[in-house]
């Protein structure tokens with residue numbers, strides 16, 4: 001690889017042992033993937049920010065790096081953690097889990113990371129712009145920033161994202177390069193999409209077919225909002241490993257189908273009709289009519305607009321099932337200031353922050369819910385939860401999920 005003088009000094013250890021270690025990791029990665037040089041990154045988003053995911057070995061490694069590293073070179077935020085740091089005992093997180101998570105969070109903070117612990121940092125001010133090079137982890141966020149914002153990141157794992165945060169660079173390969181950002185599948189959407197879960201169903205169906213390809217969607221309305229695109233991103237990255245997609249007429253690299261394909265011929269062209277939507281919904285519903293003991297919304301973490309909608313649906317009502325609305329601390333804070341959090345909690349639901357049902361230390365919180373069945377509007381969560389928690393799962397619209405929490409049963413099962 002071609003290194004600049006400064007990068008060579010980093011590699012030689014002139015900038016300290018942590019920087020040297022980080023640069024060694026990146027040179028190795030660059031050589032594996034055929035990168036010719038390094039590119040400066042504007043920011044990093046750290047995937048191994050939950051102690052459940054990181055484990056004790058990574059905790060020790062990150063603490064050691066922190067002892068020898070002054071500050072991250074790139075602006076860095078932390079992905080979802082293992083516990084709700086606000087009110088751990090209310091949801092059922094143990095003191096031990098909180099302590100371990102605190103150690104990990106502190107080690108990252110010592111190097112300058114912002115401990116926002118969310119998978120939707122783009123809702124709270126970490127908003128990359130088109131063409132910026134990044135080192136982000138968390139599959140749903142990667143697909144979102146690459147596709148919806150037009151920024152450029154590979155799917156970084158924990159060590160690679162940490163190395164990039166320390167050096168402020170990434171090897172130039174993959175989605176950083178123009179040639180890898182062209183579409184290679186075409187998906188013609190031929191049915192109506194309205195609730196966020198419709199976008200999850202679309203993403204789930206397509207992700208299974210294109211795997212790590214770059215799908216280009218036609219037929220998605222231009223007024224599709226960020227919550228819907230967030231759900232599409234998360235689902236594509238769960239059933240498949242999509243890191244980049246284009247929506248013709250909507251996302252920044254797809255003013256036309258031709259521009260999005262960049263001269264590529266489609267490997268396959270798919271039609272997505274009501275029939276394919278129904279097929280995805282059937283696959284995401286894994287239950288046999290059990291009562292609902294838990295409703296979980298906010299995977300990826302809820303925006304303020306989603307919280308307002310949930311509050312409107314819950315106003316002056318009481319839930320029968322446990323109901324978690326997953327979000328970030330800043331969004332919860334705004335929801336409190338604007339009174340929506342109080343409406344949600346008065347109904348018996350909880351705003352849970354910093355963590356989630358997949359990456360959290362959830363064994364005890366899940367046990368407390370009774371575990372008869374879960375309902376969610378997230379295709380990503382419906383994809384992972386049955387395997388992870390062995391819990392029957394209903395998948396449906398936001399309104400169906402709220403009604404399931406109110407009645408304790410999932411009704412109007414169109415899926």
Ligand code: F3S
Nearest residue numbers: 080119299300356358
């Ligand atoms: Fe976010 Fe956890 Fe879902 S990290 S995307 S809420 S699995």
